[in-house]
Amino acid sequence: MVVVLLLAPAVDTFAQRLSLVFVVLGLALLGAGGTLLADEVRLLRRGTQAAEVRSADVGAIAGLLNGLTPARLLITASAFSLLLSAYVTRG
Numbered sequence: 447m448v449v450v451l452l453l454a455p456a457v458d459t460f461a462q463r464l465s466l467v468f469v470v471l472g473l474a475l476l477g478a479g480g481t482l483l484a485d486e487v488r489l490l491r492r493g494t495q496a497a498e499v500r501s502a503d504v505g506a507i508a509g510l511l512n513g514l515t516p517a518r519l520l521i522t523a524s525a526f527s528l529l530l531s532a533y534v535t536r537g
Contacts (some may be wrong), residue, residue, distance in 0.1 A: 449466075449469065449470055449473065450466065450470055451499075453466055454466070461534050461535060462535065463533045464532060464534050465532075465534045465535040466531075468527050468528065468530045468531035468534065469527075469528065469531045471527045472524045472525075472527035472528035473524075474526075475520050475523050475524035475527060476520075476521065476524040478520050479517050479518075479519075479520030479521035479523075479524055480517075481517075481522075482485060482515070482516055482517030482520060483517040483521065485517070485528075486517055489497075
């Protein structure tokens with residue numbers, strides 16, 4: 447919201463407004479994805495510490511962290527949104 451309030455008076459055309467929407471969306475997704483990615487790292491560290499005690503749970507955690515997780519999906523969507531923002535302003 448701060449980005450919109452600061453940049454709203456500077457945009458004039460439809461392409462610039464659309465680009466601002468994509469920037470705000472991309473930054474919001476990046477923030478949410480970063481938080482989820484930090485949680486994944488915490489799970490990975492906790493899983494490696496507990497691997498000595500319970501080796502069966504490590505396989506489940508490794509399967510979770512090796513696939514397409516919500517954090518990675520959000521970061522990819524954020525990158526795509528920021529790419530669209532750059533494309534809209536260029537076009």
